[in-house]
Structures are given as structure tokens and as C-alpha cells.
Amino acid sequence: MLLSQYPIADGIRLHYHRAEQFKSNELTVSFLLPLEKESAALTTLLPNVLLHATEHYPTLAQLNDHTNDLYGASVSFDTEKKGDLFSLSISVNFLKNEFISDGTDLLSEAISLLEEILYCPLLENGAFCERIVALEKEKAIAAIKSLIDNKRAYAAVRLIDEMCRTERYSIRANGTVEDMEAITPNSLYAHYLTLLERAPIEIFFIGSGDPTVLCARLGALFAKQKREPLSLPSTEIIARAERVNEVREPQQAQQSNLVLGFRGVPSRADLEKSAAFAVFCDLYGGSPTSKLFLNVREKKSLCYFCRASARSQKGLMLVQAGIAAENKSVAQEEILYQLDLTRAGEITDEEILMAKRDITNLFRAISDSPATIQSHALNLCVDGASYSMDEYLAAIAAVTREQIIAAAKNLTLDTVFFLEGIAKEEADV
Amino acid sequence: MSEFKTVQNDALAESYVHIRHDSGLDIYVIPKSFSTVYAIFGTRYGSIDSRFRFADASEDTVVPDGIAHFLEHKMFENENGEDTFLRFARFGANANAYTSFDKTCYLFSCTDSPYDSLEVLLDYVTHPYFTEQTVQKEQGIIGQEIRMGEDNPHNRLLYGMLECLYEKNPVKIDIAGTVESISHITADLLFSCYNTFYNLHNMALCICGDVDAQKVCEVADRVLKKQAPQTIVRYRPAEAPQVAKPRYCAKMSVSAPLFSIGIKDVAISPDPAVRAKKRAALSVLQNMLFDKSSPFFLSIYESGLLNGSLDYWYEHNEAFSLLCVSGESDDPEAIYREFLSYIDSVRKEGLDEASFLRHKRAQYADVLDVFDSTESLANQFIAELFDGADLLDSAAYLDALTFTDVCELFASLFCEKAYAMSIIEPITEE
Numbered sequence: 001m002l003l004s005q006y007p008i009a010d011g012i013r014l015h016y017h018r019a020e021q022f023k024s025n026e027l028t029v030s031f032l033l034p035l036e037k038e039s040a041a042l043t044t045l046l047p048n049v050l051l052h053a054t055e056h057y058p059t060l061a062q063l064n065d066h067t068n069d070l071y072g073a074s075v076s077f078d079t080e081k082k083g084d085l086f087s088l089s090i091s092v093n094f095l096k097n098e099f100i101s102d103g104t105d106l107l108s109e110a111i112s113l114l115e116e117i118l119y120c121p122l123l124e125n126g127a128f129c130e131r132i133v134a135l136e137k138e139k140a141i142a143a144i145k146s147l148i149d150n151k152r153a154y155a156a157v158r159l160i161d162e163m164c165r166t167e168r169y170s171i172r173a174n175g176t177v178e179d180m181e182a183i184t185p186n187s188l189y190a191h192y193l194t195l196l197e198r199a200p201i202e203i204f205f206i207g208s209g210d211p212t213v214l215c216a217r218l219g220a221l222f223a224k225q226k227r228e229p230l231s232l233p234s235t236e237i238i239a240r241a242e243r244v245n246e247v248r249e250p251q252q253a254q255q256s257n258l259v260l261g262f263r264g265v266p267s268r269a270d271l272e273k274s275a276a277f278a279v280f281c282d283l284y285g286g287s288p289t290s291k292l293f294l295n296v297r298e299k300k301s302l303c304y305f306c307r308a309s310a311r312s313q314k315g316l317m318l319v320q321a322g323i324a325a326e327n328k329s330v331a332q333e334e335i336l337y338q339l340d341l342t343r344a345g346e347i348t349d350e351e352i353l354m355a356k357r358d359i360t361n362l363f364r365a366i367s368d369s370p371a372t373i374q375s376h377a378l379n380l381c382v383d384g385a386s387y388s389m390d391e392y393l394a395a396i397a398a399v400t401r402e403q404i405i406a407a408a409k410n411l412t413l414d415t416v417f418f419l420e421g422i423a424k425e426e427a428d429v
Numbered sequence: 430m431s432e433f434k435t436v437q438n439d440a441l442a443e444s445y446v447h448i449r450h451d452s453g454l455d456i457y458v459i460p461k462s463f464s465t466v467y468a469i470f471g472t473r474y475g476s477i478d479s480r481f482r483f484a485d486a487s488e489d490t491v492v493p494d495g496i497a498h499f500l501e502h503k504m505f506e507n508e509n510g511e512d513t514f515l516r517f518a519r520f521g522a523n524a525n526a527y528t529s530f531d532k533t534c535y536l537f538s539c540t541d542s543p544y545d546s547l548e549v550l551l552d553y554v555t556h557p558y559f560t561e562q563t564v565q566k567e568q569g570i571i572g573q574e575i576r577m578g579e580d581n582p583h584n585r586l587l588y589g590m591l592e593c594l595y596e597k598n599p600v601k602i603d604i605a606g607t608v609e610s611i612s613h614i615t616a617d618l619l620f621s622c623y624n625t626f627y628n629l630h631n632m633a634l635c636i637c638g639d640v641d642a643q644k645v646c647e648v649a650d651r652v653l654k655k656q657a658p659q660t661i662v663r664y665r666p667a668e669a670p671q672v673a674k675p676r677y678c679a680k681m682s683v684s685a686p687l688f689s690i691g692i693k694d695v696a697i698s699p700d701p702a703v704r705a706k707k708r709a710a711l712s713v714l715q716n717m718l719f720d721k722s723s724p725f726f727l728s729i730y731e732s733g734l735l736n737g738s739l740d741y742w743y744e745h746n747e748a749f750s751l752l753c754v755s756g757e758s759d760d761p762e763a764i765y766r767e768f769l770s771y772i773d774s775v776r777k778e779g780l781d782e783a784s785f786l787r788h789k790r791a792q793y794a795d796v797l798d799v800f801d802s803t804e805s806l807a808n809q810f811i812a813e814l815f816d817g818a819d820l821l822d823s824a825a826y827l828d829a830l831t832f833t834d835v836c837e838l839f840a841s842l843f844c845e846k847a848y849a850m851s852i853i854e855p856i857t858e859e
Binding site: 020021022023024059060061063064065067068069071072073074094095099135138139142143145146147148149150151251252253254255287288289293294297298301302303304305322323324350353354357358360361362364365367368369421 | 461462463464465512514515518519520521522523524538539540541566567568569570571572573574576577579580581582583681682683684685687720721722723727730731733736737757787788790791792793794795797798800801802803856
């Protein structure tokens with residue numbers, strides 16, 4: 001959906017969505033940066049340090065006590081790779097004033113809290129505290145290493161490593177252990193200053209509140225901030241794969257993970273093509289009535305999980321399946337066979353209708369949570385798209401069989417990554 | 430004739446209509462002005478019902494582990510061969526199901542045609558169809574689901590902890606069973622479980638969103654046949670207060686050890702109101718003890734002993750009660766020692782009343798948060814309902830909570846013989 005936009009400062013916008021149905025408000029500040037190796041680690045570490053302690057709440061406990069005092073307000077953050085861009089979002093979620101009986105203005109308190117986090121970091125010697133940076137670095141490194149605990153997520157990341165080896169997109173979103181280790185309180189502080197000065201900033205407010213008041217408060221918050229917003233690079237898109245690369249990696253696991261990476265997904269800025277691809281992806285592998293679910297899972301009993309999903313900002317589609325190791329060839333064949341069938345037009349009218357209805361349902365459901373509203377709105381900013389909900393749904397409804405076939409034909413298989421499960425005896429105590 | 434009753438809570442600005450449907454089913458319609466409508470048709474039957482007795486039987490029926498979950502999968506099959514997901518997809522609804530320890534729930538979410546989808550939901554769950562062939566086919570699929578679960582270290586960690594805590598309570602059995610146990614499932618056994626537990630008097634429908642109670646009732650009128658209630662004698666073995674064993678340890682492909690400390694609680698009141706009150710106390714106490722302001726968290730976090738966040742949760746219902754604290758650490762035994770010494774210090778110094786008031790106030794946001802999504806509302810409503818409580822009372826229970834309540838809970842819950850720890854360690858290179 002389109003949120004009302006208000007300028008706050010140079011390269012800083014407020015996106016406002018009035019939502020009466022929730023009992024709380026959500027305020028999110030999102031920073032956008034180019035995806036770069038060292039800055040990925042810095043940007044991943046930064047919110048951990050900012051939310052560890054601030055000038056007026058100099059310990060974890062005090063900061064936590066303060067948010068608890070604000071009737072259980074919660075502060076959270078999220079970092080995400082979006083094509084060749086990287087986003088850092090910091091959110092404050094807090095109850096609406098009508099649910100509080102003592103007259104506290106939580107909206108005002110929440111903005112003050114945001115100001116505290118962004119502009120009152122705990123510093124020593126003109127940079128972040130050494131002890132806190134060291135501590136949070138350790139945690140961040142542990143988090144990077146723990147990717148392997150989730151086989152499906154690990155397999156998807158490895159596919160990207162291999163497929164986009166020579167492309168910026170292969171930069172790991174959480175940073176690498178080496179880059180994280182190299183961070184110092186000074187380098188992190190410099191990055192923090194850069195973020196405030198140069199990153200385009202999109203602010204989202206979802207809930208009940210006067211936009212004029214919000215603009216005034218946010219304007220005041222950023223008033224003294226020197227701004228020189230950089231223009232964000234566009235994402236490198238490789239339209240076609242010239243040949244297929246197969247990679248196999250052994251792993252101590254009961255189940256194997258097969259991931260196929262395809263090129264040829266259109267950008268969401270092109271509404272018509274993007275809608276056609278969305279319908280194709282849903283009917284191919286995006287729902288329990290999709291070709292992949294009905295064939296790879298139900299008919300051939302090869303897996304419990306088999307899905308197709310798009311990384312549309314990078315123009316990629318991934319098909320992922322959790323299978324027994326010995327079924328790799330059979331599963332891969334079936335996945336590609338179902339794609340061939342789609343390209344050959346073996347699609348019923350009912351399949352198309354169900355895919356359209358499914359997408360319509362999912363899309364309408366976006367307005368049911370502040371998090372999904374904010375995420376969708378941020379993606380629109382990044383994609384350079386500006387369609388309304390009605391325009392999107394109309395585009396979906398208008399997708400033709402020929403367009404679906406064209407979307408399928410536009411895909412080329414680039415890389416197959418197979419995380420081969422090898423079971424080993426474990427010691428049970 | 431179906432009876433309608435409206436229940437309202439002005440402080441929360443929430444209400445629902447309870448329909449005592451003619452068929453024997455209890456239906457709950459929760460009006461919300463959201464885009465989605467979310468409906469759950471659930472039965473009080475889960476993995477802990479590993480044995481049961483028909484009212485007129487002389488002995489228990491023991492069923493293979495994983496059968497409740499297997500049944501859930503097979504429910505989607507229709508006698509005419511039509512796929513249930515297709516039936517929902519025609520109306521644009523998103524369908525799913527889950528089996529937990531104490532219930533199986535069939536659900537859908539939609540932004541259009543809720544009554545059509547509701548009809549599909551009520552219809553397919555009340556028309557079971559199982560054959561040896563369809564059972565056979567499912568073995569492969571669930572086999573892969575089980576493997577996926579076996580590879581999930583957090584899953585193993587959880588079951589390891591439950592195995593430590595419980596001697597007899599079937600909550601420690603993996604909900605999906607094992608590849609071996611599900612191989613013993615037959616169509617006859619599935620029918621046996623279905624006929625015992627999928628009786629409308631043992632089930633409930635909860636539908637949340639922009640729907641009208643009268644129209645919901647009409648759909649039920651069309652689909653549901655009147656059913657006589659059936660007595661189910663459930664297996665609820667007594668458990669000693671002390672844990673079955675203190676440690677579980679397994680090696681898996683993880684980057685660092687994971688730990689899960691379980692605190693066993695056998696003080697479960699037969700009175701649902703007492704249990705609901707205890708849940709309110711548990712929710713505040715666990716935050717007081719383990720959130721980011723707690724000395725325990727701070728000491729293990731700041732010392733570098735704890736790698737990331739500390740996860741904690743509790744479960745308290747008619748069948749089992751426990752508190753769990755888990756995370757990642759290079760030295761789980763050191764965490765355990767810190768835990769012991771922390772609990773000891775709290776016992777000596779007592780809990781802090783200012784902390785209690787602060788956490789009680791903060792908990793209010795969590796209570797309200799449930800109402801901000803048709804999905805969380807419907808799921809929590811069913812969870813409370815199946816334990817004999819009303820979700821709309823949750824704010825009142827929190828409101829009535831006193832510092833004394835929480836101190837008494839701490840004293841009764843934390844006792845060393847009730848603690849155990851499960852550990853998942855990295856596989857060491859040879």
C-alpha cells in the first residue's frame with residue numbers, strides 16, 4: 001500500500017499510515033546503504049552496540065528497565081540484504097495512549113527513546129565503549145558461525161555464494177568473521193556518523209497519531225544533522241545464465257538440502273512483468289496447490305518442504321527442497337520437469353485462478369500487521385515502485401496465460417547447490 | 430436450537446459470541462475489523478494422548494508415537510480424491526494445520542469468501558478418509574519431515590530437555606514420532622483415534638475477523654451432524670516432582686553448544702481458574718528472573734558466557750507444567766552453575782517489589798498484543814479454551830496479580846531436584 005509521505009530533512013522522509021485497528025503504534029527508522037563487504041559487518045554490529053547502552057541509560061539493565069517502564073515498549077532491529085543494497089531498521093513498538101490510564105504520552109516518550117538511541121550513544125574517548133564493542137563483536141561472530149545450525153538457511157546462503165561468486169550480491173549480510181574481528185570502537189563510530197550523514201533514511205509510522213506532530217518532532221530530531229545523502233547504486237542484474245554450475249558439499253545431517261538458483265526474475269518496478277512472474281511463481285512452487293508441492297511432495301513423496309521463492313531485487317528465483325540424499329537426481333529432474341511443463345503451457349485455468357487468488361489473499365493480508373506494512377513500504381522505496389494496493393491487485397488479475405509462460409521461459413538455471421547429508425553416530429548421554 | 434451468548438470486555442475493547450451449536454460443537458466468533466479472517470477448528474487431541482480408553486473398554490489402547498500428527502496429515506485427503514488445499518485455493522484461502530502436545534488444529538486464513546472456506550474446513554475435518562495406500566504414501570513425506578526435525582538442533586534440544594524432566598509423561602515423545610514408529614500406523618488405527626477424539630464435544634471452532642455469528646452458525650447448520658458426547662478416559666500418569674535424569678547430551682553439526690535448562694513443575698491444580706492465575710504469575714516471574722535487567726542474564730551476557738540472547742518460556746496446563754531457559758554457550762555447565770547460584774541468591778535476598786511492579790506493568794503490552802492479529806487471537810483463544818479458560822480474562826488475571834503471588838510461586842517452583850539440562854554439542858573432528 002502507499003503510505004502518505006512527508007519530507008523531514010534532506011534525504012529523510014516520513015511514511016505515515018493511519019491504522020485504527022491495532023492497540024499499539026510502531027515507529028521505524030530505516031537506513032539504506034550500498035552493500036559493501038566491510039560495511040555489512042559494521043552495519044550488522046552497530047544496532048547491537050546502540051541498543052546495549054545509551055548516555056542516559058548506560059547499562060543493558062537500565063535501558064531495559066526504561067522500556068519496561070514505558071508500559072512494555074519494545075525496541076527491535078533488523079538488517080536485510082535488498083539486491084545490492086543493505087537496510088538497517090530500528091523499530092519502537094508501544095501501546096496507544098488510550099490503553100494507558102495514568103496520562104503518559106507514550107508517543108512522545110517513544111520518539112524521545114528513538115532520539116536517545118540514535119543521538120545519545122554511550123561514548124568514551126570520542127568513540128563507542130571498548131568493552132561494549134568487544135562484547136557485542138563476540139556475540140556477532142557467534143551469530144555468523146551459527147548459520148550452520150539451520151541447514152535450510154545455510155544451503156540457501158551457500159547457493160548465493162556460488163551463484164554470485166563474482167557479484168556484489170554474494171557479500172554475506174551478517175558480515176564475515178574476519179571483517180567483524182577487524183572492527184574497532186573508532187571504525188564503528190565513524191560508520192555510525194556516516195550512516196546518519198549519508199544514508200537515505202525512510203521513517204515509517206503505523207498507528208494513530210497526528211502526522212503534523214510527528215513531522216514536527218522528527219524534524220526537530222534531525223534538525224542539527226548535517227546531511228549529504230548518497231545516491232544508492234542500482235543492483236547488478238545478470239539476465240541469463242550461460243551454463244549450469246553444480247556444487248556439492250557434505251554435511252553432518254539426516255536430511256539433504258537441494259537448492260536450485262535461476263536467473264531471469266523481473267524487477268518489481270515493472271508492475272506488469274512482476275505481476276506475471278508472481279502468478280507463475282505461486283503456481284509453480286509457492287503454495288500447497290503448486291506444481292512442486294503436488295508433484296515433488298505429494299505424488300512422489302520425496303520431501304516435506306519444496307518451495308520456489310523470488311529474490312526479485314537481484315532478479316533470482318530459488319527452489320529449495322529437503323530430501324533424502326539418494327533422491328537428489330530424481331528430485332532435481334522433477335523440479336525441472338515441472339518447470340518445462342509450465343513453459344510448454346501445461347497450466348490449467350484453475351491453476352492460474354488459484355494462484356491469483358492466493359496472491360491477492362496474501363497481499364491484502366499485508367495491512368494486518370505494522371511489521372508487514374512497514375516491510376512492504378520499504379521495499380517499494382527500494383524497488384522504486386509506487387503502485388497502490390488496487391493497482392497491484394488489478395495487475396495480478398490481468399495476468400494472462402501467455403505472460404505466465406513467458407515468465408517461465410525467461411528463467412535459466414544457473415547453479416545447483418546440494419548440501420549432502422551424511423548421518424553419523426552421535427553420543428547420547 | 431443453537432444458543433448464542435455474547436461475552437464482552439470493555440477494558441480490552443474486545444468481545445466474542447459463543448454459539449452452543451445444536452450439533453454439540455462450541456463455536457466462538459470473535460469480531461475484528463481486520464483484512465484477514467482466521468479460523469481454527471481444533472480437537473483436544475495431541476501427542477500426549479499416546480494411550481487412552483474408550484468409555485466401555487476394559488483396557489487402554491496404546492497407539493504408535495506420531496499418530497496424532499500422521500492423522501493430521503491424512504485428514505487432508507478426501508474420499509473423492511480431491512485435494513483439500515485445492516478446495517481452499519478456489520476461494521483464495523490459505524490453509525494449514527498443526528499438531529502440538531495437547532491439540533490438533535486445522536485452520537485457514539483468507540481476505541475473501543470466509544463462509545465458503547469455513548464450509549470447506551468443517552466439511553473435510555468431519556469426513557475422514559484413510560486407506561492402506563494413502564497411509565503408505567504419507568510415510569515418505571512425514572519421514573522427510575522427521576528427518577528435517579532431527580537435523581534441527583533446537584528441536585533435539587527441546588526433546589532432550591523433556592526426556593530429562595519426565596519419566597512417564599508422554600510430552601517427551603516427539604510429536605512427529607520416528608520413522609520406525611510411524612511405520613506401524615494403519616488405516617484402522619487412524620480411524621480408531623479419529624472416532625475417539627474427533628467428536629464434536631471434544632472440539633471447538635474459533636473464527637476471528639470481519640464475520641457475522643449468524644452466518645457462521647448457518648454454515649455449521651449445513652455441514653455438521655448432531656453427535657452424542659463420548660467419554661474419553663485420558664492417560665495422565667503421575668509424575669514425581671524430581672526430574673527423571675539430570676542431563677541429556679547429543680552431538681550435532683552446530684557451531685557452538687546449545688543448552689536448555691528445564692524446571693519441572695508438578696503442582697497443577699484441577700481448577701482452570703487457578704491455572705490461569707498461575708500462568709499470569711509465571712509470565713511476570715519469568716521476565717523478572719530472566720529478562721535483560723536480570724542479574725542472571727547480565728552476568729552470563731557480560732562475562733561472555735552467553736553467546737546471544739537468552740530464550741525463556743513456560744507452559745502450564747492441565748497435562749504438564751514447566752519453565753525453560755535456553756541459549757548458546759561454549760560452557761553450558763558454567764551457565765548451569767551460574768543459574769544455581771543465582772536462584773540461591775534470589776531465595777536468600779527475596780524478589781524485588783519494584784521490579785515486580787515494573788514487569789507487571791510491562792506485561793500488559795504482551796497481553797494486548799495478542800489481540801492485534803486474527804492469527805494470534807484465534808490461536809491463543811483456542812489454547813486458553815482447551816485449558817478451560819477465557820482469553821478475555823487474561824488482563825484481569827494480570828491486574829489481580831500481587832507481589833505475594835509471585836514470591837510464593839518462586840518458592841514453590843525453584844527446587845534443585847526439579848532442574849535438568851539438555852545440551853547439543855558440536856561434533857568434534859577426529
